[in-house]
Amino acid sequence: MQITDNFDSGNIRVIDASDASNIQLEIKKDNQSDFYQWFHFKLQTDLNANGERQEHVMHLNNAGKSAYTEGWEDYQAVASYDREHWFRVPTQYDGEKLTITLTPEYDSVYFAYFAPYSYERHQDLVHNAQMHLDCQLQVLGQTLDGRDMTLLKIGEEGEGKRKIWITARQHPGETMAEWFVEGMLERLLDEDDGVGRALLNKTVFYIVPNMNPDGSVRGNLRTNACGANLNREWLEPTMERSPEVFLVRKKMLEVGVDMFLDVHGDEALPVNFVAGCEGVVNYDARHKALEDKFKKFMVALTPEFQDERGYDKDEPGKALPTVGTNWVGNQFKCLAYTIEMPFKDNDLLPDYSVGWSDERSSLLGRDFLTGVYHMVDDLRES
Template identity: 40%
Template sequence: MISRRYAVAASAALAGINLPLRSTALPRCSAFVSTPRLKHDRTSDLHFQPSTLSPRYHFKSRSSPSHWPRAWPVKESAFKSFHSQSRLNGAAEGRTIPSVSVSDAFDGGNGELVATSWDGDETTVTVRIRPDKYTELEEKSHFQYFCFRSTISGVSEPTKVKYEIANAGEASYAPAWEGFTTFASTDLNTPESWMRKLDSSFDSEKGVLSWTHSFEKSGSAYFAYFPPFSYERHLDLVARCASTADCSVETLGQTLDGRELECVTVGTGPRKCWIIHRQHPGENMAEYFAEGLLSRLLGLEAGGSVDGTSKRLRDMYTFFIVPNMNPDGAVRGHLRTNASGANLNREWAPTGDYDAPTLHRSPEVYYVLKRMDETGVDAFLDVHGDEELPFNFLAGSEGGTNWGPRLEALHGAFLAAYQRANSDVQQNISYEPDKPLEGMTNVGSTQISNRFDCLSGTLEMPFKDCVSNPDPTRGWNPARAKSLGTSLLDALLYVHPYLRTKSEFWKSLPANDAYVRPNDKYK
């Protein structure tokens, strides 16, 4: 009988993977009673077929998954093919053990199989989130977003599977797992099909996020940090906008991966309003927000018919709407960065010796800022999602060079009107405002406030359930993000007369429009 090392290398060679036979750093398979046999099928998956299994059958590496690419001297793509798509089959104690696989090989996918184990009646699948590309400015590799498909075969009766995110405790915002519930669906591209796994829990000591899912029969399920907004859906949204007679779609430039950076222009009014979305690609709710906004403004779901507010606003404003600032990162399944590892919301100005924005690292910001300088900006909104705070909120430009009674009043009136239009908006909870003149100028909202002396803010939506209007089963979801996008128009209508007036309008605003200084103390 040949050794396991030679069996692995021989089977890998059939798949076109060159493994050095002298390496001593190959991952090991534990709990095999005898040497496993491997076979290679036409799909280039490697299947472990043990001849005899102990009651507990467990496949995993002795090394930390984050160290495997260094320990195993093969190309990352070859390693991933072996590691993430391995499927384990076998029988123990006379029972059929289901085959479970994990895949992130789709648009926006992120989740790599670490281990699959069976212990009595419980099946546990352990997954690792793949980090973003290294961020030079912040000197780290962000990760938190996940979206993967799990397929179970050989199931003849309802089967419960436990899923664990092994490296959740090392994520960029690990404390934010508290109170979070995973999304699950059997239909990747239908937003309304995604529901929350209410048994989701985070073990802060072990750093593990877990939940369970019941399969009624063999099949697949998807699990995600937030329901995906695919690049195909993005292209469809842009195409629907372009097909209307009331807007134009222009390409501001191309991303590092060669995708177009589209800007949808609507209206002919004198006030220039820029609204950008999804600088951080894992914040999918931001593009659902854009979908709702554009649908109302252009009547995309009503055959081009629009309401009176939309008609008035198109005469008051010229809107410049970027539905997705970071398509490369979105397709790659990143949380915060683009193809080069740049966090776009830290690329709006140089930081010390770090130059930004640049064409070789952050062309997305470079092209948008260039176009803004050409058009001017009277109002700006940057739409995001926040991992920690379970609220919708607006972060202002309090630390900017122009902050004073005028911008404070604009912020207060805009946010108050937004809350009246949609009860999912609130005013009391947000990030702690920057101290005067201490705002980060490399952040979009601060840079635009300084540059154009205008109303400028960052709108944040939750990954968790929205505490102000809780819905545990669905949580904050795509439909509510779209609704929040449609409601934005009412707030912009209300604040329009004050954007560039020379009068001291804040002295006559109603009391309920007053600026509320927020804080992040909600527990």
């Protein structure tokens, strides 16, 4: 038996793997940070003395001190034999350790906090997108580890065209965010899809599928290579600490923003929802009307979305200006939302086999594109 995390986005520390029925593991902290929750590892199994597959019981001993312990309640880990199809496996949390139990059907199996989105898949995504006539792949600069900060510009500039910005994976462990963008991109670039074609007649999209490629490859939950939480860097980013935000923010100031969607995942809440920028200084009645209209459309468009549960709204003037949605919404006086998806399942439409999944995240991205379509004509004051 062998357990390893020596691959893209891998994260686990083996304490004792001598007994399949009592495997002791720990989740590693983000580099130069105390955040941790994301795990991703491979188990290579052996047959027992009778030539049979045996049950493996894996204890993640430090789960009780992770970043968001409420995320473990009613949570089930995911596993895959082929790294494409991920399913939920029996998982227990006792307040201290997270215990995953599985009798593998094959010799090798991967486990993860959520369906991973690899850096190779990210490269495939952006390079396949650039093959579309309306898409340009732009490199804004490099990260601390020397990876490209990649932007997809989709659509031709023209008078009156709206500028729609989509960013994902500021927190690298929230992999559902890039699955969401993949689904949105597929629809936007589908020449036979009326919503995508109509949108590109009126808008230019600026899409950053992965805001934190270093943290993604390193297997971090929430931070970049030097331990910076990018979604707290938007007020005064620097190339030394948060080049990812610095570069994207610079491009935004250059081209403008009419709508901003920042895609995330939430550890605790088992629903899909959005969080606005109600507490920023420039928030006004028009801003609220745009937010309300967008949420109304999304509730009507898909039963996967709801507006009953979510984060508490900030009081006027009390919003953190360092948060991406708050900075963008205030700076450009535009519709700006953080989209949150669950790590667990969607309580409104539970699926006990896969829970909330990569496929469902992708489909939600397609649905949100329809929501954007319904908002385009209202994004600027006449």
